[in-house]
Amino acid sequence: MKEKTMKHARLTIAVGLAALTAACGKKAEAPVAAATNEAAPSAAMSGDVGNMAMEPSAAAPIKAKGHGTVTAIDKATGMITLNHGAIPEAKWPAMTMAFKAAPTITDAVKVGDKVDFDLTLVGSAGEVTAIQKKP
Incomplete structure (x- = not known):
């Protein structure tokens, strides 16, 4: 009974991996090796996953408001x-930071x-778009 359950689990995993691979537009590899009945490594699971982060230019800009001290x-570099x-919209704690302006x-x-x-x-960079002195 346990062997049947394991085969079912392997088949379910193999079908899931094949579906994910197909959804990514990649050619699916045979998910199960016939001789050993072990799941074969898939192309979708290999490689450097550190490259999966989105490019900063692809990130949508976030509008935020803050309070602080200059x-x-x-002026030469256009930085303030x-x-x-804390800036909740950016999930930033209180800190000192330079911004384009x-x-x-x-x-x-x-x-x-x-x-x-x-x-x-945009990403971890920001630009001050408006500023007002506090009384």
Whole structure:
């Protein structure tokens, strides 16, 4: 009885792997080796799975809002550094981070200003798209 259950489990796994492989548009390999009745390795299960991450350009931009203090401005590179509180939309804890910013943003504030700001995030990079000094 146990042998029959194991064969059924192997067959179910083999059919599932074949279906997944076919769904990926790859040629299916024989999922079961006839001589040993053991599942054969599938092409869908080999290779470097570390390459499976999406390209950053494929990620959809996230709009977020934050609150913090300006700690540095580099007008030459168009960067503004903010010591900000947690940003839930990005799942970021409070930290100090540099962001791209247009000249209209970097000209509107100075180091030490407490600010509210809007971000557009793509992957782990962000750009400050609006900023307002807090009273």
